[in-house]
Amino acid sequence: MFRPITIGLITSLLLLVFAGTAVADDVYVKTRYAKLRAGTTSRDATVAKLKHGAKLTVLETKSGFLRVKASDGKEGWIAKSWTTPKLRSRSKFLEGLGAAARGGGNNDVSFTAGARGLSSQAASFAGDSPDLKAVVVSIEKLEKIEVTVDELDKFLQDGQLGDYRQEAIK
Amino acid sequence: MRFTQTLAAIVCVALLCGCGAIKDMILRSNKSAALLVGGAQAAASKAPIGIEEERAYGGAIAIKVVQKYGGLVEDEALTRYVGLVGNSVAAFSDRPNIRYHFGVLKSEGINAVSSPGGYVFITVGALRKMKSEAELAGVLAHEVSHITARHALEILKNLKAKSAMVGAAANTIDNPDFFKGIVNAFLDDFLARGLPQDTEFEADMLGTKLLISTGYDPNGLKDFLAGMVVPHGDSHDPFYDTHPDTSVRVKKLELQIKASGATGQNHAERMKKLMKLPELVKADPKTPPVSGAD
Numbered sequence: 001m002f003r004p005i006t007i008g009l010i011t012s013l014l015l016l017v018f019a020g021t022a023v024a025d026d027v028y029v030k031t032r033y034a035k036l037r038a039g040t041t042s043r044d045a046t047v048a049k050l051k052h053g054a055k056l057t058v059l060e061t062k063s064g065f066l067r068v069k070a071s072d073g074k075e076g077w078i079a080k081s082w083t084t085p086k087l088r089s090r091s092k093f094l095e096g097l098g099a100a101a102r103g104g105g106n107n108d109v110s111f112t113a114g115a116r117g118l119s120s121q122a123a124s125f126a127g128d129s130p131d132l133k134a135v136v137v138s139i140e141k142l143e144k145i146e147v148t149v150d151e152l153d154k155f156l157q158d159g160q161l162g163d164y165r166q167e168a169i170k
Numbered sequence: 171m172r173f174t175q176t177l178a179a180i181v182c183v184a185l186l187c188g189c190g191a192i193k194d195m196i197l198r199s200n201k202s203a204a205l206l207v208g209g210a211q212a213a214a215s216k217a218p219i220g221i222e223e224e225r226a227y228g229g230a231i232a233i234k235v236v237q238k239y240g241g242l243v244e245d246e247a248l249t250r251y252v253g254l255v256g257n258s259v260a261a262f263s264d265r266p267n268i269r270y271h272f273g274v275l276k277s278e279g280i281n282a283v284s285s286p287g288g289y290v291f292i293t294v295g296a297l298r299k300m301k302s303e304a305e306l307a308g309v310l311a312h313e314v315s316h317i318t319a320r321h322a323l324e325i326l327k328n329l330k331a332k333s334a335m336v337g338a339a340a341n342t343i344d345n346p347d348f349f350k351g352i353v354n355a356f357l358d359d360f361l362a363r364g365l366p367q368d369t370e371f372e373a374d375m376l377g378t379k380l381l382i383s384t385g386y387d388p389n390g391l392k393d394f395l396a397g398m399v400v401p402h403g404d405s406h407d408p409f410y411d412t413h414p415d416t417s418v419r420v421k422k423l424e425l426q427i428k429a430s431g432a433t434g435q436n437h438a439e440r441m442k443k444l445m446k447l448p449e450l451v452k453a454d455p456k457t458p459p460v461s462g463a464d
Binding site: 030031032033052053081082118119121122123124125126131132134135136138139141142143145147151152155156158159160161162164165 | 266386
């Protein structure tokens, strides 16, 4: 005979095991962004630009690449290593909070997620010290130097990195 | 039976909280059960640090790091190039959607430092030693990995928990005294000794995985470190005071790279073309010089 505490334990363990587990055929983009392409080489046309956390349904697997269907119905190929069967729950939770605070939501976390500028608490750490206040100003200047998605994409392309790696060209 | 009841209680609390830290506690059930009954305040302090709180702690730590290393080099072209390389590897990390900032420290010492929330700094001295963009990417990937693996955050979380245990009532970042107390306690250890050695090894491993994911030569970090190998303790450079024995790190990375079979881009020429370093830099007179002794 099972005592209530034992049933509770089993139920809780089952919930724990299955909590956050994605359906087997679904994967998520784990990189900051990724391109869905018409084929498995970087010469193939871009079908869609995907953001971190975008949910994809796997249609086919082929030597390190997945043919997937995005939530908007677009189909294409993506490197398997840029996807994950499930987003890390803590990461998704934390970053999701940031997106929600700016009117975002779902798993479609934007490239620019994360509040801008030094936080007020951090800045207050400088107190009345002129030296530390000068450091605060210099960090705020640093934070204004932003790398856009387009800049990063061009940099990766020029360097045959990321989506443009030589290994992807067959 | 008492053990079963305790375990069930922990599992239920873990489910209610959805908390990784508490799930970890299940694995250490007996010891953790004692912690769990240590009070609601302590339990709350064991909770993961949220992104805004992380940025607050990280920003404050960044302020002190930049001060210690003599300020930031204000050269937009240089900062942008380092930022492009850093963001390239960060884009393929486990936390790709944090806003990362990559700054160059006005120091001829050889070091790189990161702070929670996405702050990564590298000294001019370290840049001067680099022979390729893959080496730069490797060092930045190592620092990004400290952030993605939440190495400093775990220490901050433990400091918060200890503070709660001794009775700090308003243990939030909005309490200036509490906030400064936690940051200063962290900095006392961090600036003198760096992060624990096991986290340095983990950041090496994760950083090299990032190089491979991004398509850089996986030897980047290893090659940079190999150029730094000196008998441990024979240098006054702060790098050797805050990092494990470099030759051990190099050997571990050699094994990892060999097992991966990966190759990638080195981009020595692109770095030479795009990275224009300033003449010998001097720290701002208002800030203390970098010293391995502090």
